[in-house]
Amino acid sequence: MQTALLWAAGGTGFTFLMTTLGAASVFLFRKRNSMVFQRIFLGFAAGVMIAASVWSLLIPAIERAEEAGQVGWIPAAGGFAIGVAFLMVLHQLLPHLHPGESKPEGLPSKWDRPTLLFTAVTLHNIPEGMSVGLLFAMAAQNGGDPAMFGMAVALAIGIGIQNVPEGAAVALPMLQEGMSAPKAFALGALSGLAEPVFGILVVLFAGLISPYMPWMLAFSAGAMMYVVVEELIPEAHLGEHSNAGTLGVMAGFLVMMILDVALG
Secondary structure (H helix, E strand, O other): OHHHHHHHHHHHHHHHHHHHHHHHHHHOOOOOOOHHHHHHHHHHHHHHHHHHHHHHHHHHHHHHHHHOOOOOHHHHHHHHHHHHHHHHHHHHHOOEOOOOOOOOEOOOOOOOHHHHHHHHHHHHHHHHHHHHHHHHHHHHHOOOOHHHHHHHHHHHHHHHHHHHHHHHHHHHHHHHOOOOHHHHHHHHHHHHHHHHHHHHHHHHOHHHHHHHHHHHHHHHHHHHHHHHHHHHHHHHOOOOOOHHHHHHHHHHHHHHHHHHHHHO
């Protein structure tokens, strides 16, 4: 347990620091950020999450279920569907606002725009933190299996890389809304705090959820894929010249795939 906690804290701590690094962009860009670069960053994040969902989560879920004598696709498909439903319900309940939009989603609230922007990105970070925590917990349960540990490290690196533009995506709109740079930076950084919180929570309950680990891995994959399809890809293709977003998706997918295969 202690080893898994240390690994998960280190992995999700890294992803949190990368979000903080992205949020620091408010001190560099005083003017409105380029829409082309924003589409590239959103597409890159989508590509990373698609590849991570397949290589880091769904395939290990199937393999783990088959090792336990189960039909591999059942927990993979079932957990995936539950993860999609979970994020869908959260989106319906939690008030939030995506950058570039004027109408908030979720239940009616009196929250201001910066708070709504903050909750939108925080939603994304819940499944990401869970995914990293789950893989480190699995590595620890398997006696520090090098392949599983490498897969967890690869996922943490991939998520961390895409968290840089994600941190900027929440902090820069706040700056453009008139918030001071230090406050926009603080809120942008705090949006990534959900990752270490949920990553460590997963490890703490790893003993209880161990028999359901294939379901939990697929659950995280479904939650991440919902974010990709519902938000990241549509936002990456807004406006003209959407090739920038498309190439971002391809680049993100390739980077995450290479990391997983090389380190896993």
